[in-house]
Amino acid sequence: MGETIQSVERAAAILRLLASGPGRLGVAELARALGLPKGTLHGILRTLVHVGFVEQDGATGKYRLGATLLHLGSSYLDVNELRTRSINWADALAGRSRESAWIGTLHEGQVLVIHHVFRPDDSMQTLQVGTYLPPHASALGKVLLAHDPYGELPALPLRPHTKRTIVEPAALEAELDLVRTRGWAAETEELTEGEVAIAAPIKDSRGIVVGAIGIRGALERLAPDGPLHMEYVSYVRDAARAITRDLAR
Template sequence: MVSVGTVPGPIQSIERAAAMLRLLARGSGEYGLAEVAASLGLPKGTAHGILRTLQRVAFVEQDEETGRYRLGAALLHLGTSYLDANELRSRSLNWADALAARSGQEVRIGVHHDGAVLVVHHVFRPDDTMQTLGIGAMLPLHATAFGKVLLAYDADLSAATRRRELTSLTRRTIVTPQSLERVLTQVRAAGWANDAEEYLPGEASIAAPIRAPGGLVVGAIGISGSVDRICDSASRAKPALVSQVASAAEAISRALSD
């Protein structure tokens, strides 16, 4: 009997499916059933069952004339999504560096991933203080300027977020769906978002949307720093910094369209 605390071992069928996808990604990219089975040392029946399962979820396609298998559209879309994040980062490098230099603050670029903001690029503050690289960090959608931007321009993501519990991170965190929706309406009207001590005490941020050709918002760029440097005495974002962030976002959006 397996105890409740036992960690399960590898699942053989998943390992075989992964090996099959790697095989199809090689060479010509098309293989017959016999070739797949022989390459992986599997019985034809087992190989056929895995291929049919992968075909049902569109990870694999079968040519109607030749019967040969190749990678499917769904899997290629996943790869394209990864490349899109990297293209966003590569097109943003110069503008992110310039924004850090002008604002004197750290700069992040974030995209939505699995219900949070994934930081895909991070530029340190241009000073000598100790800092930690934030690439790969996951930030809450409802409590950061970056997240508010992504929510404001994605109705499905916003609805899903408002249905979940909004975790209180500080005394200023938005915790009700109604309050969040009001803020997102303001973000859409202004074209930028901010937070003041909603995620971390003493910290604030300003962010603006990055748009792909056609206007789709694919990410957000923004600055983060101490409240007294980002905001005025009433915790409002400083207009000069808002202008700098918005200009950087517009420049990156133009670069993505070129």
């Protein structure tokens, strides 16, 4: 990797900082966080405001993310080939399983949700597109980790979300082995109490895993008598295979 432009990199760091914490941040706070002079930051912020990436609160003078970013983010969804090619299959998967369907990709060591179909006949759910899921505590994440050529696993912080979250590196490694051999992943109450998820890998034309598709729903529906009902696994694997076939063309 060659040289990069200082001011652009700093602008990106500001945007990431504004995105990480909720609410607004002031020039002084940003200056302390990045270790830069206030004046320098002010100049970058002025430019970011000018292009609409950042907005300034009229009263307090503090800064927050701008509306242009929302539009850029949704434009990314149109450009993302994996998503555009798999939307119809995700709809079908949600319809057949009567559960919410999800598509994710590995991005910066986390699972980025790039598509989300609500569970049929159940609105009042919040859309999760653009949010991150923990890779070690989600079915999508297990699939992606299991086939990740770069092996981001060792650097992962295995934060517990419920008492069933896998926090032992060895245990996770064994789980990923299982995912690799049988071709799909499950997650039972490892992220949220009472919720279960299933996922399978999506491959591109070269056979490399570029994403994962799965469903998520209540324990009592997907595994009412203990073990997962295998029909749901079939739905997910069928959808994954269909998309993989689609991408090969």
